[in-house]
Amino acid sequence: MIVDLRSDTVTRPSEGMRRAMMEAPLGDDVFGDDPTVNLLQERAAEIFGFEAALLFPSGTQSNLAALMSHCQRGDEVILGQEAHSYRYEAGGLAVLGSIQPQAIANRPDGTLDLAEVEAAIKPDDPHFAQTRLLALENTISGRVLPQSYLAKAADFVKRKNLSLHLDGARIFNAAIHANVKVRDLCAGFDSVSACLSKGLGAPAGTVLLGKKEFIQKARRARKILGGAMRQAGVIAAAGLYALENNVGRLAQDHRNAELLAEGLQQLNLPVEQYTNMVFVRIAPHKIQGLAEHLKKNDVAILPGPRMRLVTHLDVDAAGIDRALDAFGRYF
Numbered sequence: 001m002i003v004d005l006r007s008d009t010v011t012r013p014s015e016g017m018r019r020a021m022m023e024a025p026l027g028d029d030v031f032g033d034d035p036t037v038n039l040l041q042e043r044a045a046e047i048f049g050f051e052a053a054l055l056f057p058s059g060t061q062s063n064l065a066a067l068m069s070h071c072q073r074g075d076e077v078i079l080g081q082e083a084h085s086y087r088y089e090a091g092g093l094a095v096l097g098s099i100q101p102q103a104i105a106n107r108p109d110g111t112l113d114l115a116e117v118e119a120a121i122k123p124d125d126p127h128f129a130q131t132r133l134l135a136l137e138n139t140i141s142g143r144v145l146p147q148s149y150l151a152k153a154a155d156f157v158k159r160k161n162l163s164l165h166l167d168g169a170r171i172f173n174a175a176i177h178a179n180v181k182v183r184d185l186c187a188g189f190d191s192v193s194a195c196l197s198k199g200l201g202a203p204a205g206t207v208l209l210g211k212k213e214f215i216q217k218a219r220r221a222r223k224i225l226g227g228a229m230r231q232a233g234v235i236a237a238a239g240l241y242a243l244e245n246n247v248g249r250l251a252q253d254h255r256n257a258e259l260l261a262e263g264l265q266q267l268n269l270p271v272e273q274y275t276n277m278v279f280v281r282i283a284p285h286k287i288q289g290l291a292e293h294l295k296k297n298d299v300a301i302l303p304g305p306r307m308r309l310v311t312h313l314d315v316d317a318a319g320i321d322r323a324l325d326a327f328g329r330y331f
């Protein structure tokens with residue numbers, strides 16, 4: 001069995017999850033007829049403390065639909081240089097949303113300096129795009145944004161008359177780490193996108209949360225983007241199962257990431273660890289050889305000078321030992 005540390009998206013649905021998918025009552029969700037989708041959306045709205053929720057096939061589409069629902073063509077979103085929606089979503093906000101991104105450098109803890117955000121807000125002048133939205137990410141490369149910062153950001157957008165979106169692809173990791181409920185981390189946001197297919201282990205699915213009126217707009221954006229699915233209850237059932245069974249256990253992933261980080265440190269490698277992610281610096285001339293060695297030893301990684309290793313529900317403590325053993329034999 002391969003110890004796959006490339007991402008927490010590599011998990012396969014468990015037996016119980018597959019059974020839930022097989023047995024889910026289904027209908028046509030474009031007509032609003034799928035009882036399992038409806039149940040997931042109600043449950044998610046309750047958990048996150050929002051009026052409504054909408055199921056998307058992916059986090060990329062959910063983020064884009066959210067941005068398109070907050071911004072008109074030619075409007076501007078302020079977000080981090082490291083934000084997934086800025087860097088890793090193929091420029092969809094510009095390509096499909098006609099939204100101008102204004103990127104701000106993330107600070108080492110993943111936050112954006114609100115004074116810099118303020119300076120980036122465009123004046124009301126026809127030369128400029130109209131700044132409508134601030135978008136944050138939590139966790140961001142595993143880092144948990146401090147709750148005190150979230151409160152400041154929420155207060156800031158109110159004063160500046162902006163909306164606030166959260167890419168909460170891994171918001172449950174943040175909640176488990178901070179020992180709070182997800183709703184406490186989402187309270188000041190106008191919209192939150194939360195993935196079911198990362199640490200929670202579902203094969204697909206992201207929920208977008210917001211007010212009823214906002215979710216109505218997002219439903220239209222989802223249709224434009226081709227994300228309205230028919231008997232989507234098979235996916236929703238996996239999401240419901242994940243919310244029921246796979247949230248508390250994220251603490252194990254965090255512990256396994258700690259074990260991995262400790263073991264790599266003992267090999268004198270420079271390591272950082274946040275929630276379920278470990279970043280280890282590898283000398284450039286060693287990357288290729290290490291990647292080949294790990295592959296031969298059934299450890300999957302994404303090679304790079306700052307290599308990201310991710311723990312998840314398909315890697316247990318024994319898997320971490322095997323990975324460390326393979327690293328140890330190389331260094």
Ligand SMILES: Cc1ncc(COP(=O)(O)O)c(C=O)c1O
Pocket residue numbers: 057058059060061063084085137167169170195197206
């Ligand atoms: C922070 C973050 N946001 C959004 C996404 C996009 O999710 P998806 O792969 O489901 O499109 C990812 C994917 O890894 C992510 O890490």
